[in-house]
Amino acid sequence: MESQVFTLGGRPRRGAPYTVQSAPGAACDPPRPVRALRVTEVRVDGLVRNVAAGCCVYALALASMASAMAQEGVDPAATQTDPAHAEEIDAARRLFETNLDAIRRKDRAAYLATYLNSTTLARTGANGVRLGFTEHEAQTAGDSWPDVFDARDVRLVRLRPGVVYGLYRYRVTYGFDEHAGISERVIVSTPQGWRIAVTSAFDAPPGTPPPPFALTGATLIDGTGSPPLQDAVVIVRGGRIECAGTRDACPPPADVESLDLSGKWIVPGIVDAHVHFSQTGWVDGRPDAIDVRDQHPYEHVQSRLQQEPEHFFRAYLGSGVTAVFDVGGYAWTWTLRDSTRTDAPHVAASGPLLSTREFWLNQPGEQQFIHIADAEAARSAVRYLAANRSDAVKVWFIPDSAVAFENLALAVLAAGEEARTYRLPLIVHATGLREAKVALQAGAHLLVHSVDDQLVDDEFVDLARGSEVVYCPTLTVVDGYARLYQSALARESPRVDDPHACVDSLTLAHVAETAELDVAEPERLESVIERLTQRREVMRTNLRRLQAAGVGIAMGTDAGNPLTLHGPSVYAEMEAMQAAGLSALDVLVAATRGGARAMRREQELGSIEAGKIADLLVVDADPSIDIRNMRQLSRVMRGGELRAVGEFRRR
Numbered sequence: 001m002e003s004q005v006f007t008l009g010g011r012p013r014r015g016a017p018y019t020v021q022s023a024p025g026a027a028c029d030p031p032r033p034v035r036a037l038r039v040t041e042v043r044v045d046g047l048v049r050n051v052a053a054g055c056c057v058y059a060l061a062l063a064s065m066a067s068a069m070a071q072e073g074v075d076p077a078a079t080q081t082d083p084a085h086a087e088e089i090d091a092a093r094r095l096f097e098t099n100l101d102a103i104r105r106k107d108r109a110a111y112l113a114t115y116l117n118s119t120t121l122a123r124t125g126a127n128g129v130r131l132g133f134t135e136h137e138a139q140t141a142g143d144s145w146p147d148v149f150d151a152r153d154v155r156l157v158r159l160r161p162g163v164v165y166g167l168y169r170y171r172v173t174y175g176f177d178e179h180a181g182i183s184e185r186v187i188v189s190t191p192q193g194w195r196i197a198v199t200s201a202f203d204a205p206p207g208t209p210p211p212p213f214a215l216t217g218a219t220l221i222d223g224t225g226s227p228p229l230q231d232a233v234v235i236v237r238g239g240r241i242e243c244a245g246t247r248d249a250c251p252p253p254a255d256v257e258s259l260d261l262s263g264k265w266i267v268p269g270i271v272d273a274h275v276h277f278s279q280t281g282w283v284d285g286r287p288d289a290i291d292v293r294d295q296h297p298y299e300h301v302q303s304r305l306q307q308e309p310e311h312f313f314r315a316y317l318g319s320g321v322t323a324v325f326d327v328g329g330y331a332w333t334w335t336l337r338d339s340t341r342t343d344a345p346h347v348a349a350s351g352p353l354l355s356t357r358e359f360w361l362n363q364p365g366e367q368q369f370i371h372i373a374d375a376e377a378a379r380s381a382v383r384y385l386a387a388n389r390s391d392a393v394k395v396w397f398i399p400d401s402a403v404a405f406e407n408l409a410l411a412v413l414a415a416g417e418e419a420r421t422y423r424l425p426l427i428v429h430a431t432g433l434r435e436a437k438v439a440l441q442a443g444a445h446l447l448v449h450s451v452d453d454q455l456v457d458d459e460f461v462d463l464a465r466g467s468e469v470v471y472c473p474t475l476t477v478v479d480g481y482a483r484l485y486q487s488a489l490a491r492e493s494p495r496v497d498d499p500h501a502c503v504d505s506l507t508l509a510h511v512a513e514t515a516e517l518d519v520a521e522p523e524r525l526e527s528v529i530e531r532l533t534q535r536r537e538v539m540r541t542n543l544r545r546l547q548a549a550g551v552g553i554a555m556g557t558d559a560g561n562p563l564t565l566h567g568p569s570v571y572a573e574m575e576a577m578q579a580a581g582l583s584a585l586d587v588l589v590a591a592t593r594g595g596a597r598a599m600r601r602e603q604e605l606g607s608i609e610a611g612k613i614a615d616l617l618v619v620d621a622d623p624s625i626d627i628r629n630m631r632q633l634s635r636v637m638r639g640g641e642l643r644a645v646g647e648f649r650r651r
């Protein structure tokens, strides 16, 4: 028999979407007395899977119904002209939907009732073929249901009277484990009604882009600063934006699943340009605030952070953050960049940071702070970062009363010069105006804090305007410290601002433990709180001035610091920027395109424009009139994969 191409839902056409290619095959070697008809390939848009492992799908289907299909050959086009065609497709679809719905509802009885109660019931997947209803029944246990079950794009084709082949795209999660791929059913007509005779599931290879999508009807705020566009269409294919604009400019293609989002807003994914994965969001990751190393050994904390970054990844996505810039931490933070997963944010990382001050918060044999005592130490530290393909050079520019400021400045300038040699962007932590000016002279690409000791002057504004620098005001991290100390003094658990409940339970338990912390010097802490609050007005005024001067602004939280939790801290930070006097739209641009610029990934991230990676959010209220509406997040798309925000709720 010649090999055949079945195009699901349409006429057979080689190379078209949804084709199942079959050919008689010896390699399959199905269990007897099954006749071999080998499925060689299933094509679903860009996804081509070799179904060698599933080669018996058809063969078993045929066995189940004692068909002579392999001998006769099949002409699906001919079966479509049969008057019973539509009726049978409808009946099979209803059974298929009942089956999928039972999985969604975790309804074991309803699920099993959709299968053929026979010894020839076949289930196949990456681990080979298993036969029989009894075994299927035994294996359908209470704990086998996925936490998330997303079934899309159900397609059916009638192979011959009484036999319908269908497939759908699945995405399932079990804990942190997510799989996506194609699942098939062969549905047959029996005296008891339509039943599934064959079922399969095959994961797509890692990195396979999600299926195409057309999002229609929403108001689009594209992140470029353009005014909101009503009744827009965003077409996503291969994980990227294919088209974004009016219905005329971007007509939804007929063969692409579309989702009506009328009454909602689409905005780019949020970029947090200032985070630290080496810190927890509580004092155990930063024991210089309050030392808890006796109860929470620092080495254990670091090891946990390195081993389970998924907790923070989920908190970011569940808060609408699709990209983050880790601007200082242990060398392992570089490995966070490698993932191709779409259930994690994009990560850029600057690795260990160069510090003008000798700082003790390191581990034996591992540094996150490299002391740059002089220019040569700074240069050699930059070379170390370059050799590790760091995304940037981060300098912690903290004045030290024991060392002349000029000497510290020389080290920072040398770091900037060496960074240019290796084409690495320079990031500087500088909160004093004097340090921030040196940072700009050193060629800083990103300032990750506000100037908070005094109002910026004309010299600073001119330096900033004449450069490519992005200013990330990081307004609220100091509030975290203040709230931490206040809670500890009052023996209260701090309030947690986590509208989508995506912060993990261990972090929450630690935050609650604040109430039991012993504060060594209450008077000193009170003065710290006072100083932190005084600086707020300076930071706000400086932000307004730099925004008005046209300096690039990014949003960044400094997440990981005490009570600045990874993920939901972005809401307070964006709201603080609005409260400082920026318009909601300005804040949105800073929190999207501004962050992409800070990460030097503006070509791919930060706005909803053709060619960019499809990272976007669906929001149920208008964030362009009030940035607080960003809390009304309902869906998160990352790399073209659309998820309900509820998927990231802690379990």
Ligand SMILES: [Zn+2]
Binding pocket: 274, 275, 276, 327, 328, 448, 558
């Ligand atoms: Zn920081």
